[in-house]
Amino acid sequence: MTATETKKTRFEQVRREHEEFKGMIAGIREFVEQPRPDIKDAEGHLWAVNLSKLLVGLHDKLVGHFHHEEQGGLFETLAIREPGSIRQIELLRGEHGEILGQVRELMSGALKYSEGTPGDDPHLRQRVTAVLDRLGAHEIAETELMQMVEYRDLGTGD
Numbered sequence: 001m002t003a004t005e006t007k008k009t010r011f012e013q014v015r016r017e018h019e020e021f022k023g024m025i026a027g028i029r030e031f032v033e034q035p036r037p038d039i040k041d042a043e044g045h046l047w048a049v050n051l052s053k054l055l056v057g058l059h060d061k062l063v064g065h066f067h068h069e070e071q072g073g074l075f076e077t078l079a080i081r082e083p084g085s086i087r088q089i090e091l092l093r094g095e096h097g098e099i100l101g102q103v104r105e106l107m108s109g110a111l112k113y114s115e116g117t118p119g120d121d122p123h124l125r126q127r128v129t130a131v132l133d134r135l136g137a138h139e140i141a142e143t144e145l146m147q148m149v150e151y152r153d154l155g156t157g158d
């Protein structure tokens, strides 16, 4: 396989995974946009359990995706091909751990809510949306960097 083919395959897989995340993010977004039941209702507990499940699923998938991006050479390829964007590339790499940490905080927030104890986080839904926004922007930035490399290749006939 040539270097160009390797890069193409690598980019395609990352892009495919990004597409899958779009659906997952939209599903969670839709869930938290619904009003949440009162904490004292039985549905309140069910709501928290369902949110936890969605977040655990997201976290699980993100761990695999981030690992693949970090170990599969995505960032190295981007850094070599777009040296002017090295600072941004490093920031994106650093964001992986931060985003995972934020998702875990949301998971524990959802579990806490399911305890039905007073003092539950009244802003849990907004916090979920904020993390989803950050994740979406993160993936878009990665996609744009891959596109920059590809456009450059088209220009040079590579």
Ligand SMILES: [Fe+2]
Binding pocket: 014, 018, 065, 069, 138, 139, 142
């Ligand atoms: Fe990504």
